[in-house]
Amino acid sequence: MTAPGIAVTGIGLVTAAGVGAGASWSGVCGGVSAARRDPALAGLPVDFSCTVPDFDAGRLVGRRSRLVHDRFVQLAIVAAREAVADSGLDPETWDGARVGVVIGCGLGGVATWERQHRLLLDKGPDAVSALLIPMLVPNMVAGHLAMELGATGPNLVTATACASGATAIGTALGLLRDGACDVVVTGGAEAGVSPLIVTGFAQMGALSTRTADPAAASRPFDADRDGFVIGEGSGVLVLEREADAVARGARVRARAAGYGASADAHHMTAPDPAGAGVLRALDAALAEAGVGPSDVDHVNAHGTSTPLNDVAEARVLARTVGGGAAVTSTKGVLGHTLGAAGAIEAALTVLAVETGTVPPTANLTRQDPEIDLDVVAGSPRARRVDVAVSNSFGFGGQNAVLIFTAA
Template sequence: MTTGVVVTGLGLVTAAGVGTKATWRAVCAGVPTAATDPALAGLPVDFSCRVPDFDARALLGRRTTMQYDRFVQLGLIAAQEAVADAGLDPATWDGARVGVVVGCGVGGAGTWETQYRKFDNDGPETVSSMLMPMLIPNMVAGHLGIRFRATGPNLVTATACASGATAIGVARDMLRQGVCDIVLTGGTDAAVVPLIVTGFSQMRALSTRTESPAAASRPFDAGRDGFVIGEGSGILVLERADHAEARGARVRARLVGYGASADAYHATAPDPTGAGVERAIRAALAEAGAAPSDVDHVNAHGTSTPLNDLAEARVLARCLGTGPAVTSAKGTLGHTLGAAGAIEAALTVLTLENGLIPPTANLESQDPEIEVDVVAKEARRCRVDLALTNSFGFGGQNVVLAFAAG
């Protein structure tokens, strides 16, 4: 049993602010959000893309703030927006037909650091009894199920920086198989903590432009030197097309293809041949019943690292030619790890709806070895009927999602 799958709701929390409108406005303006981060003071890399003025107590209540790690808080806020945007009321839906699939790359990193300091400095008796439920990654899906009375399949996917996109693909499969009518899906991560940042820094994965953080994330630029770590959440409401039609829902886009593959090459470096990414792209296109020439736009993984951007651009040129307009949101929002694929899927939906491709922030001089049409300087208005969004993770895990206009 298969059925079409549609997007009926979006929710975003990013370094551009709380809410989809704030994020869309920032990426369309190409305004970088990276800034010096007091929580990282004294580290070799002391800047990030952090959600500004995030008051979890005001948004979720005091108890929630105390008992949930930040990655769960961000996911709950994004999900609340997505459910409301879809015009759904959890008090009236059949919860057994509602699933939750959320991607998370790290989990409760902030809780881990805080509680380990207590353990190390003051002894085991000072460690919170809430350590484990605040720490483990699956709790974001668990809490979404509790909050929204969703009693269908409930799980978290972990494919590093492809986690959010993997979650959307898994959710789509559930809907196509008739297991659910609705799935809340996407990704969340809040790993802007000293230990995690130091780990990436030691790998030389991060930009070191401490003197100009706003200019540090520059996907596809000749002067790129690494990514800028960020935090955030993107949640989408996916529905069976027949279910959405029966309730008269607004269809924001159609999810028409999903391709996944493994490089089986290296723990952290992309396969320079791009063979795995190519398989994922071709699988997504095959499911969509589309030819490479049908693709109008690609929301690239585009991390601003020297190896990743070049490898991705080469496979895009080989598979799709120079026709599609390419962009990367990470110049504006930084790299949100397990949330990135979901945030960028939501931005792809908005591009389809608005016929507007956001620019790649900080792209001043495109790397001459990158031979694709990267949108820069200002947003490009054009018709977009079919778009791909790419997500890749450590371990060589690749996901490509294909969205079509609603």
């Protein structure tokens, strides 16, 4: 039996390029890095990041938000509101029991954790917020979205490190295909730019140390890359069965056609250089979508700007889609948003399919000779995109691949 087609009918984005899908898409197509020095990281060996500019939670979420929400939840609420409005669905009239929420998050409320721990040390237990636990646990992002949207169907958070957002979308596809939901609000959110988290990544040697020129630090696939730039953000998609979307006259922005997942079972943080796990996930996603490697027009690569990951991913892509696909990494502009990355990049992949535009990879001035791919650089490339791949990989060797096709 053929699996039902799944439509993407709404998109919401909050990224370092701006609040809203329009600002985010314009930013990645402009190809200029959003990285800049971060006052919250002053004095650390790595003192720059890609954070959301001018994000006023009181205005965008509500006056009480700072008392009850960590920043990762605030970002998700804004992105979800945009996505649902974009879909044309009305939470006031939908059957909430048939609406699911699946959000990816790798860290949860780490900023709240750090602030409250400091209060405990400086002022004692009475100074710690009674809302510490509900503000920091990752599952609360899905819980708050359910309350926001009146969605009483399946509700969960996926945590597969930097693949979390893509894993969430893949899980949402299963809920729709199994008939458990009619609509799923899905994606990812992360706000992990905190002194402790940044220090932890720096101690691992994972971050770029290009402190003299932060805007040039995230350079996926470039020969001079030296690590990723940490970022924050949220990406949310509204998914529903295509037949349902067409019946209500909705705009189908693209189809979510395939999902594949695997584990490297290789190393805590390093990718398998042979790429066997990535290949399994890609093959599974292509098979579910009913397309072959030669059909792929565009790949939004995981492309972290780290020496090992970029080469390992490129080897798999070179063996499969080869030079026929226009490859990009939007982390050159937005940085690495960790658990939100797979969702943000999925939304950007949908926009590439819909608009026939592949954004450039920022800061790619000298492509690594080991990377034998057609990587888009300099300016956006206009091309028809009927089949697109979005790759996401996480610490622990967890891989998630999504396929989007033209409506």
